[in-house]
Amino acid sequence: MSLVFIFLILLFSSLGLTTAQHNQTLLKKCCSKSRVLNDNLECVQLVSDERFETDIFAIAGYGDVSYNNQPLCPGNVTLVRLVNNFENDSIYCVDKLISEEGKGREELVGLSCVDTPLKEQVYNVQIFTIQKCCPRYYHYNRLKQCVYLAGIDYSEKLVNSLFTENNFDKIQFINMRYGIKETKNRSDVVNDYESLRSKTNYLSSESVKVVYQSKVIDGNNFKGAKFNERIIPFDHACIDIVENNTEHYVVRLYEPYSKVCPSKKCVRKCCRPGYTFVNGKRCEKSNHVFAPRFNIDIHKGNLYDNHTAEDYAVSYGLPNCSNTLTVNFSRAQHYIIYSDGSIQEDDLVARDIEHACVEHVYMPQPSYNYNYLKPFVCSIYNTTGYALNDSxxxxxxxxxxxxxxxxxxxxxxxxxxxxxxxxxxxxxxxxxxxxxxxxxxxxxxxxxxxxxxxxxxxxxxxxxxxxxxxxxxxxxxxxxxxxxxxxxxxxxxxxxxxxxxxxxxxxxxxxxxxxxxxxxxxxxxxxxxxxxxxxxxxxxxxxxxxxxxxxxxxxxxxxxxxxxxxxxxxxxxxxxxxSFTAYHCTNTKNQIQRMKLKVLDTALHIECPLYQGPMLPRDYSPTMPIVDQRIKRICHKIQPHINTMIGFSDRISFNVLPPFLPMSDIYVIDVLVHPSFMGRTMFKMNLAQDNLYTAILVHIPEHFCSDGQLIGAQAMRIRHLKSKGFKVVTLEHKILSKLVMYPKELINYISEQMQK
Structure with a gap:
């Protein structure tokens, strides 16, 4: 009896297993699990970029996938582009085709033989397309965005959690895509809608219905939260598991900046989710935290003191700079991320979300590890450190x-x-x-x-x-x-x-x-x-x-x-x-004005008998008036010749200013021939004897008018010296300069002038 019972149990079990296996549809994938078709219908290895990692999944209990099923056709192979629902008895296998001509565009295709079609009906199914936010072995996390965990296939996890308990008559297979489709408008931001599994309904390959929670704010006061229901199309959206928990989903959707950011914080992330700058300017896979803090002064990475995830929307990709993109690697840098996504570095002009982004930078160095969240801004100032305007x-x-x-x-x-x-x-x-x-x-x-x-x-x-x-x-x-x-x-x-x-x-x-x-x-x-x-x-x-x-x-x-x-x-x-120079200029100008008055006072005293002067006090300053260097040099050159002419009984002095005349350069005697007993310091002059003193005056070109006559000041100089008893001899600097190389002619010229 017991043997019969055991036999019946085994019989029914085998029948049930056979029935279950019969109910599961088999989908033949043309290539292996890690390969896809190219434009030549060849199986090729997937590129390393996770955005193109792709696969076809079978829902547990509803279907199965076999691999390496390219048809062995005696003739050509036909490419058939499929839609979600199809029934075709000539298609032998299905796979993804990533077209190089289409710049990585992906589509689901079927292969069949043209000349001798294989009469094997294998398709009576519906294939759903899921746009997963993070790569295959990543789940979503607000702090890190996409978190990698080795050995856990989150694609299968997402598929099974979405469809296992739902009744889909013909859904046995899932076409999995990764990432979120970018929009043409670079200012659009990705907004997150978190929803419970029980509140999320995957309606079709085109849309999903979510119930999410939002804040109720009256003015600046938080009044509570409310639940909102929304159907989100998948043209620029994606879905993923939140953390390592299949009870929560996140639907990420591109929305206009003007719609989201007035009421929600926004920021631009330089790299896509799950990527940061590691040892260079290329975005690399990373598990570093991306947790921007808003409206606070960020200094030396203090944003990591608190990993609380703020509610914000994010835009991805480098800013569209007309110039270069720069980053300040100073660990002493201060910057502020404002709620609208604009960034201000130190005391420079803030750059908006279109011209700035934020990214984590990790550069291990021998002496330290550079491990900070840094702003990247479009350069509109030079790299020598001089800040310019924002234009x-x-x-x-x-x-x-x-x-x-x-x-x-x-x-x-x-x-x-x-x-x-x-x-x-x-x-x-x-x-x-x-x-x-x-x-x-x-x-x-x-x-x-x-x-x-x-x-x-x-x-x-x-x-x-x-x-x-x-x-x-x-x-x-x-x-x-x-x-x-x-x-x-x-x-x-x-x-x-x-x-x-x-x-x-x-x-x-x-x-x-x-x-x-x-x-x-x-x-x-x-x-x-x-x-x-x-x-x-x-x-x-x-x-x-x-x-x-x-x-x-x-x-x-x-x-x-x-x-x-x-x-x-x-x-x-x-x-x-x-300041000192200005003071000396002013002081000298005043001295010149006073000297002009003294010269005028002296001239009136000498030439006007009725003038009761001099009125101004005498000058007792020890300083000497200015003497032209050309006159000084030529006087020293002609000195030996004058000595030869007058003998050694007399003496010669240079740049002599008579003490009874104002201390002006007008009255400076260039060469004075005087008795030897007078010495060189002549404060006492006996002018009673005529021709005892000979004043030799050297005139430079500036002392003459255009007609060759002396200017008024120089003519007055000669008159006043003669009136004081001097014998005046005038020499031209121009002639002396020419004759200085000819001593005989020079002596003759000086003698002639002294005899006049």
Whole structure:
């Protein structure tokens, strides 16, 4: 009896198993599990990009899939494009075709033989297409977006959880796609709708119905939550499992920025879900957290202090920059992500969601691991650290103007080089050095602005350019110091007695200051970069780290010590010297006005008998009036010849100012022939004897009118000296310069003038 019972049980079991196996439909996949068809109907390996990972799944208990079923046809193979519902007794196998001509476009196709169709009916099914948000072995997580767990096939998990307990008459197979279809409008954002499994109904391959919870806000006050029902089409949407929990789904949908972001926080993520920047500028698979914090000052990655997932919508992909995309790798950087997705770095202008994105950056280094969420913004400022306005037009305009300035600076330098008269004195040489610094500075900055990719393409060149820009900036200001000092020194000693000094020695001292001091500061700054004990890492110059300038200048101690402080000091010195020069100019102008009045007073006293003067007090200043250097040089050259003419009983003095006349350059006697007993300091003159004193006056071309007559001041000078008892001899500088090489003719010319 027991044996019969056991036999019956086994019989019914086998019948049930046979029935179950018979009810399950078999779908023949043309290629293996990891291969798809290409345009030539060949089975090829899937690309590494998870967006093209694809497969055909059978719902557990409703169907099964067999692999490697390409038809062995004696003739050609026909490609048949399928729809969701199809019945075809000539199609032998089904698979995915990823077309290279269609730039990765995917479609479901069937293969059959043309000449001798295989009469094997295998299809009476409906194939659903599911758009899964994350790749096959990933599930959705708000913090990390797509989280990878080895060994867990979340595609099968999603399929079974969606369809196992639902009654679909003909649904045995699922065409799985990954990712979310991008929209043409780059400003659209992905909005998340989370729903319970029991509230989610997969209506078709085109749509899904979800019931989601939303906040009820009255003004700024939270009033509670309400449930909303919505049917979401799958043209730009996807569905996935939330966390490792099949009880919650998320439906992600592209929606217009203007619809979502006024009431919900928004941000642009540089890479697609599950990807971040790892060791370079390419997006790589990563499990790093993406948890942007809004409307707070983010500094040194403090956004990871709290991993609470804020409710926000996200847009994917790099911003559409007309210029370059830049990132500040400074660990001292501050930035703010605003609710509308705009990003503000440090004190720069905020960039909107179309021109900025945020991404996690992981770069393991020997000394530290760079592991921060960083903003990437479209570059509209140069890479030397000088912030510009938020207009690309202004950036280009300033670049063009800077190039023009560079060309004019070089033109000025060339003119000064080609014309010796412009650089024969110290002031001209100092100006040439200044223009060299300006040319160097403008050239470096122009090169960086024209090609702001130095930091990425050639870091060594970027460091060199940064140091050159720093050195030329300081050298420009130090040579301005030299020019200001030289002008101030000339005005300060404008009435002092001439001191013979070496121009070469003075220029060497100027060069040591103008070139050497900036070089010393730059050298110390270079050593500060390579001696870690001097500064902490974020306070070093760090040229080439963030860009070709100081890293985070406003918060970098080296920037303040080696750049701001020297510049401020040099500029302050220039201002002080300018103030002193202005004071001396004003003072000299007043002295000149007083001297003119004294000359007028003296002239009236000498030439007008009825004038009761002089009215003004006498001058007792020990300073000497200005004497033209041409007159000084020619007087010393003719001195031996005058000695020969007058003998050694008399003496000769140069640049003598009679004490009874005003201390003006008008009354300076260039060469005075006087009795030897008077000596060189003649405060007591016996003018009672005529012709005892001979005043030799040398006239330069500026002393003559166009008709060859002396100008009024020089004619008055001769009259006044004669009235005081001097014998006046006038010599022309132009004639003396020609005859100085001919002693005999020179002596004859001087003798003739003295005899007149």
């Amino acid at each position: 690309a037009f202004k950036y280009q305009l300033i670049t063009v103007l800077l190039i023009i300035s560079t060309l004019f600076a070089f033109a000025t330098l060339i003119v000064y080089t080609l014309l010796p008269s412009l650089h024969k004195n110290i002031h001209g040489k100092c100006l040439m050095c200044y223009f060299i610094c300006v040319c160097l500075f403008c050239s470096v900055i122009s090169a960086v602005r024209i090609n702001p990719t130095f930091q990425r393409t050639n870091k060594s060149l970027c460091v060199i350019m940064g140091n050159m820009a720093h050195y030329s900036t300081l050298a420009t200001v130090t040579w301005l110091n030299v020019i200001c000092f030289d002008i101030w020194n000339k005005f300060r000693n404008i009435r002092a007695k001439h001191i013979s000094e070496s121009y070469l020695k003075k220029f060497i001292l100027y060069s040591v200051y103008g070139w050497g001091l900036p070089a010393l500061i730059t050298l110390i700054m270079f050593m500060a970069q390579h001696y870690p004990d001097w500064f902490q890492e974020h306070n070093r110059p760090n040229f080439g780290v963030e860009n070709c300038w100081f890293e985070a200048p406003s918060k970098n101690l080296s920037f303040w010590i080696f750049h701001i402080v020297p510049l401020t000091t040099f500029i302050a010195i220039n201002i002080i010297l300018f």
